[in-house]
Amino acid sequence: MQILTHLSFAILSVSMVLCFVRMVIGPSLPDRVVALELLSMIIVGIIGIHALQSDETSFLDVAIVVALMSFLATIGFARFLERGGRRDD
Amino acid sequence: MIELLQGLLLLAGSLFMFVAALGIVRLPDLLTRMHASTKGASLGVMLLMAGVALHFLEEVVFARTIAITFFVLMTAPVAAHAIGRAGYFVGIELWKGTSKDELRPNYNPLSHRLHSGLKKTARGAETDAPNDGGSESGKGGSDTRA
Numbered sequence: 641m642q643i644l645t646h647l648s649f650a651i652l653s654v655s656m657v658l659c660f661v662r663m664v665i666g667p668s669l670p671d672r673v674v675a676l677e678l679l680s681m682i683i684v685g686i687i688g689i690h691a692l693q694s695d696e697t698s699f700l701d702v703a704i705v706v707a708l709m710s711f712l713a714t715i716g717f718a719r720f721l722e723r724g725g726r727r728d729d
Numbered sequence: 730m731i732e733l734l735q736g737l738l739l740l741a742g743s744l745f746m747f748v749a750a751l752g753i754v755r756l757p758d759l760l761t762r763m764h765a766s767t768k769g770a771s772l773g774v775m776l777l778m779a780g781v782a783l784h785f786l787e788e789v790v791f792a793r794t795i796a797i798t799f800f801v802l803m804t805a806p807v808a809a810h811a812i813g814r815a816g817y818f819v820g821i822e823l824w825k826g827t828s829k830d831e832l833r834p835n836y837n838p839l840s841h842r843l844h845s846g847l848k849k850t851a852r853g854a855e856t857d858a859p860n861d862g863g864s865e866s867g868k869g870g871s872d873t874r875a
Contacts, residue, residue, distance in 0.1 A: 644736035648743040648777075655743075655750035662753045662762075670759050670816035674766055677808060678753055681770035682746055684797065685777045689739065692784045700781070700793040707797060711804040718811035721819050 645693050652686050673717045680710030735783040742776030745769050758824040759816045767809040774801045 659682065662675040684703045691699035752765025778794040820838070823830065836843050 641732050641736055644740055648739045651740075651743040651747050655747045658747075658750035658754045668759070668816070668819070668821055670812055670819065670821060671762065673812050674759065674763050675753055677812070678749055678766040678770050681766075681774055681801070681805075682750070684774055684801070685742060685746055688774075688777045688781045688794075688797075689743075692739075692781050697785060697787070697790050697793070700790065700797065703797055704793065704800065707800050707804070711800075711808055714808040715811055718808075718815040721812075721815035 645689060648689055649686070652682055652689070655682050669717075669721065673714060673721075676717075677710055677714050680706055680713075684710075731783060735780045738776050738780035738783065742773045742780060745773035745776065749773065757826075759821045760813060761824060763809050763813055767805050771801050771805045774798065 656679060659675050659679040663672050663679070666672040666675060684707050687699055687703040687706065691697060691703070746769065749766045749769030752769065753762050756762045756765055775798050778798050782791050782794040817832065818838075818841070832843075835845060
């Protein structure tokens with residue numbers, strides 16, 4: 641069980657690195673926003689596994705808040721892109 | 730037994746997340762990247778939360794994990810729709826192998842107007858001229874494409 645938890649942490653960390661790669665090389669701003677959304681989903685998963693590993697249920701509240709913030713950030717970026725504004729990809 | 734199930738759920742969830750991250754790096758344009766990331770990430774979060782709920786086996790944790798899952802399932806499609814729409818209107822370039830873009834012939838990027846093909850066939854050629862251009866294009870263009 642411990643091994644599986646550590647393995648999940650490792651896989652999620654590699655996924656975070658891949659997301660960062662897309663955020664750096666992403667050719668346009670929407671690509672980076674998509675990478676940011678996936679990154680916060682991965683963070684929700686990592687918080688869940690950490691709550692499991694440390695037997696602390698209150699970390700799940702943090703996961704709820706992170707999911708909420710990521711949704712608001714994505715909607716905000718979409719509004720910003722659609723309404724226009726100075727973009728510097 | 731329940732530990733094995735829980736470990737399998739955790740592993741499957743993180744593997745789906747990994748597939749989503751791999752897709753976001755490897756796929757060619759914005760829409761295909763979103764197709765990889767949204768579905769893979771929401772299924773990954775679902776499986777991970779199921780594993781967490783199996784580990785604790787308490788009502789409070791069930792409520793929280795179901796809340797997280799429900800929230801992710803509600804918001805991921807909305808966010809993907811918003812960012813995909815914004816990306817299309819901003820003018821990202823699609824993959825060169827894209828075989829069908831049904832919005833392109835019916836959408837006027839200058840006036841930010843969408844006219845349906847049905848209306849055009851029903852009412853004939855008279856709707857063509859006022860629809861795409863003239864006074865509308867200058868105002869709409871400066872409004873939406875600043």
